[in-house]
Amino acid sequence: MTHRADSAYGNVLLEIGPGMSSQLSLFESPEAMEPWTVRVSRRARRLSVRVFPGGRVEVVVPQGVSAVAVQRFVDLHRQWIQRRIEDFSTVARPSQEPRPALISLPAIARQYDVDYRRTSASVRVLTGVADTLLVQGAVQDERAVAGALRRWLVSLAEIEFSRSLRAVAQQCELPFRRVQIRRQRTRWGSCSASGTISLNVCLMFTSPAVLRYLFIHELCHTRFMNHSRHFWSLVASYEPAYRQLDRELSRAWKDVPSWMLA
Incomplete structure (x- = not known):
């Protein structure tokens, strides 16, 4: 699943050609804490904005796109951007424990005590x-x-994911x-x-129900490579509570520990 617009702060310096730049004000915010990061990509075919856990925001821009076009893109997604800002404002910062004594993995109903040597x-x-688990070596690093x-x-x-994904695929008759x-x-x-199908290892910190929903979501993309009405109808046929589970998934970054996001 991909989202293409998220939270932003202040001004963006957009490189639009060799030796050329344009200062683009995406949000009128004199109290802005930090700018967006803008990356011009040769591979990108369309504008996109990504938000990373912790608040870092990146605008990905195809070569040759003007600052005005970026402004229009952001304006078009302004309401969605605001919702995501609010979503992230309710997410607690991940645990800053650099060397965890316990690792809990709800997705597979397992937890590990960790010793260091x-x-x-x-x-x-x-x-x-x-x-x-025994972590040994230069554990001061x-x-x-x-x-x-x-x-x-x-x-x-x-x-774990390979085994459980294949089981869900067999149940849904959606091969990958x-x-x-x-x-x-x-x-x-x-x-x-x-x-x-690519799966994020951080799904280990989600609930089994959310994990299964994500499996179903991606498996349904083997039938429909879009988010059309037909796609969501197929998702609903396997998981009627998909809306609630999708909301839970969008907020699940709060449960991912800091050592996974470093």
Whole structure:
């Protein structure tokens, strides 16, 4: 699922050509705390605005697009932008615990006690008995610890999500080609035209019901590569409570710990 407009602050400096720039005021806000980040992309075919957990906002602009066109795009999505600003204002900042003592994964109904052992080696995560983890190595390096925990979680998600997604696909009779697990910053999942479903490893911190809804959502994209009336009708046939679950999913970033977002 992809959203194309989100919260913004102040002015944006938009590069519109070699040696050229235009100062674009997206929001009249003299109290703006920070500017948007604008990225001109050769691959982009359309304007998009992304919001990242923590509040960072990025405007992605195809080459050759004028500042005026960006302004019109933002104006067109202004109401949606405001709703997302309000959504993020209600989301608590993720836990700042750099080395968690407990990792809870509601999506698979499992939690892990984490022990740390300092050695001179590179940081690695070992799975022990009774759902315990041993993180050993240069554990005083918080970035290295976070990286090791993320790699461990991706490996676990590859096993758990692949199995559960295939089960849901069989129940719904919606086959897909393959699944991949990624640590995406702006989307929970996606489905390519070739039938590859990408799932965000951060889904591990959602509820089983929300996770199943996301599976159904992406599987339905194997039939309809859009969000048309037919698409949502198909989603509803498998999950009647999809509206509520979609709202829960849009707010689920609050449950993702800071070491996953670093």
